[in-house]
């Protein structure tokens with residue numbers, strides 16, 4: 001069966017109408033847990049059995065604690081949070097520490113808590129029935145991964161936050177045809193230095209990354225733009241696309257759904 005990915009948030013920051021990164025994979029799996037999660041109803045939140053985190057930055061993890069608090073007591077099973085060991089350690093140490101937030105990895109009991117943390121490793125698929133989620137290597141300012149989502153019928157890749165990387169494209173090449181690629185475009189070209197320093201992309205480096213990718217037949221979407229920069233990033237991408245005669249990615253839009 002085809003899967004659906006609902007875009008709950010795809011902005012690099014907050015502001016009216018903006019939500020930070022979070023996608024709902026069918027109705028039971030979240031990919032990142034940014035502020036967009038807050039638009040789900042309590043019933044929808046209760047159906048979330050697992051959350052895959054790309055990395056430890058707040059714009060991607062802030063709703064993990066809120067979901068546990070909102071629906072932990074009314075669920076029969078814990079919510080499983082997947083991520084690199086470094087990411088989970090950061091969540092445990094800095095969120096579920098009984099200071100910033102209660103330790104829902106031990107509440108109400110150690111044996112049956114609201115949240116279970118489950119480390120993953122790059123290249124090892126987590127199977128969910130006919131579907132799977134596989135971590136992909138990316139380069140960012142903290143340990144981070146992207147994800148390949150497989151519905152059993154089609155594939156989608158989400159890079160998460162990333163700077164230039166050869167490893168990612170090598171891994172993507174082994175996946176075969178993709179339906180969608182969601183890639184970040186955080187900064188304008190004027191802020192390229194900042195993008196390079198912080199492990200992000202701007203239009204110049206994004207187009208250089210896409211040149212490493214055989215991307216016929218795939219829809220390419222950009223996301224994670226810093227608030228207020230969308231229009232400039234869009235016009236820079238269009239200028240580059242026309243100049244280099246390459247496909248111009250489209251902006252991902254909140255509350256739309258991709259099918260794959």
Ligand SMILES: [Zn+2]
Pocket residue numbers: 055057140161
């Ligand atoms: Zn980040």
Ligand SMILES: [Zn+2]
Pocket residue numbers: 012057059060161224
């Ligand atoms: Zn981010």
